[in-house]
Amino acid sequence: MRIGIIGAGAMAAALGGGWAAAGHEVAIAARSTDAAQALAERISESRDPAVRRLDTGRGAGTVATHEGRLTQLDPSSEPVEPAPQRADETGVQPDTSSAAGGRPVARITEQSGDSGSVAPTPVRAGPIGLTIEWAEVVLMAVPVGALAELLRAHGTALDGKVVIDCTNAFLPDESAPDGTTAFVLSEDAVAERIAAGAPKAHVVKAFNLLAAEVWAGTDRVFDGARLAVPLCGDDPAAMRTVAALAEDLALQPFPAGGLHRAKYLEATSVFAVGLWFAGADARAMLPPLSAAFAVED
Numbered sequence: 001m002r003i004g005i006i007g008a009g010a011m012a013a014a015l016g017g018g019w020a021a022a023g024h025e026v027a028i029a030a031r032s033t034d035a036a037q038a039l040a041e042r043i044s045e046s047r048d049p050a051v052r053r054l055d056t057g058r059g060a061g062t063v064a065t066h067e068g069r070l071t072q073l074d075p076s077s078e079p080v081e082p083a084p085q086r087a088d089e090t091g092v093q094p095d096t097s098s099a100a101g102g103r104p105v106a107r108i109t110e111q112s113g114d115s116g117s118v119a120p121t122p123v124r125a126g127p128i129g130l131t132i133e134w135a136e137v138v139l140m141a142v143p144v145g146a147l148a149e150l151l152r153a154h155g156t157a158l159d160g161k162v163v164i165d166c167t168n169a170f171l172p173d174e175s176a177p178d179g180t181t182a183f184v185l186s187e188d189a190v191a192e193r194i195a196a197g198a199p200k201a202h203v204v205k206a207f208n209l210l211a212a213e214v215w216a217g218t219d220r221v222f223d224g225a226r227l228a229v230p231l232c233g234d235d236p237a238a239m240r241t242v243a244a245l246a247e248d249l250a251l252q253p254f255p256a257g258g259l260h261r262a263k264y265l266e267a268t269s270v271f272a273v274g275l276w277f278a279g280a281d282a283r284a285m286l287p288p289l290s291a292a293f294a295v296e297d
């Protein structure tokens with residue numbers, strides 16, 4: 001899949017690096033071509049030529065990656081040979097074992113790691129407009145304050161594209177009691193604002209809940225449960241696409257409703273991050289599903 005990433009910061013590196021390692025074509029775009037180029041090079045250089053290890057919860061599995069090579073973005077060029085992406089091709093198989101809570105999860109199966117047997121996946125760098133034109137999926141990995149300008153300039157170019165919104169509109173909570181670290185939202189429905197600015201795009205809110213370091217890491221199973229990615233969006237095909245991209249990172253996608261519910265995901269993020277910054281383990285406030293209700297419905 002052709003994934004264009006707007007922004008060349010921490011989230012672009014984390015998610016772009018993971019998708020490139022999983023065999024997708026990734027292009028980085030930023031205000032500064034040098035910054036985009038630098039990140040594209042960094043992703044290419046950091047990719048293990050043979051395998052990328054991920055914690056699958058059933059012992060280390062491997063997913064084949066390929067020698068990185070950097071190319072300039074040129075939408076008029078012939079597309080490179082499609083990279084292996086989907087479950088049956090990459091070895092990521094649905095797993096409905098009880099260890100996975102009966103839900104399908106990504107499982108990375110052993111592969112040869114022979115980079116000569118698959119097409120290399122280039123990491124590209126280019127200007128924002130060309131990157132959007134080239135991409136099938138666009139990740140908005142910029143500060144919320146950049147969105148208005150981006151949507152004004154490129155909203156129409158996003159027609160028909162899957163747009164992943166991973167942004168958070170965090171501000172320090174000025175009214176927090178002394179000694180606590182907390183945040184509030186500067187606005188409470190960013191994903192809906194993106195959809196209003198790009199009305200023919202298929203916006204999916206995802207990946208906003210956890211730090212870039214988590215997405216970039218390889219730990220995927222905590223206390224026996226696979227790390228989940230809630231997704232909110234209105235277009236079923238776009239939701240399937242983003243769910244598959246989550247699985248490519250060995251994450252468990254949770255479809256969590258329409259885009260009107262993305263505001264709850266944005267609020268969840270600011271609330272959980274505030275707890276973590278204050279030193280509280282936000283995970284501890286949620287029981288497992290089996291204990292979530294006193295009486296089963």
Ligand SMILES: NC(=O)c1ccc[n+]([C@@H]2O[C@H](COP(=O)([O-])OP(=O)(O)OC[C@H]3O[C@@H](n4cnc5c(N)ncnc54)[C@H](OP(=O)(O)O)[C@@H]3O)[C@@H](O)[C@H]2O)c1
Nearest residue numbers: 007008009010011031141142143144146167168208211212
């Ligand atoms: N970092 C995390 O742990 C994390 C976790 C979840 C969600 N998020 C959200 O993800 C988004 C990106 O976060 P990040 O940590 O990756 O930010 P970052 O490291 O600060 O990088 C932001 C990138 O956006 C670019 N940018 C800024 N204004 C722009 C504009 N007007 N047009 C195009 N590009 C522009 C910056 O380029 P310049 O160098 O030119 O400024 C930079 O490359 C934010 O909304 C953040 O809230 C972050």
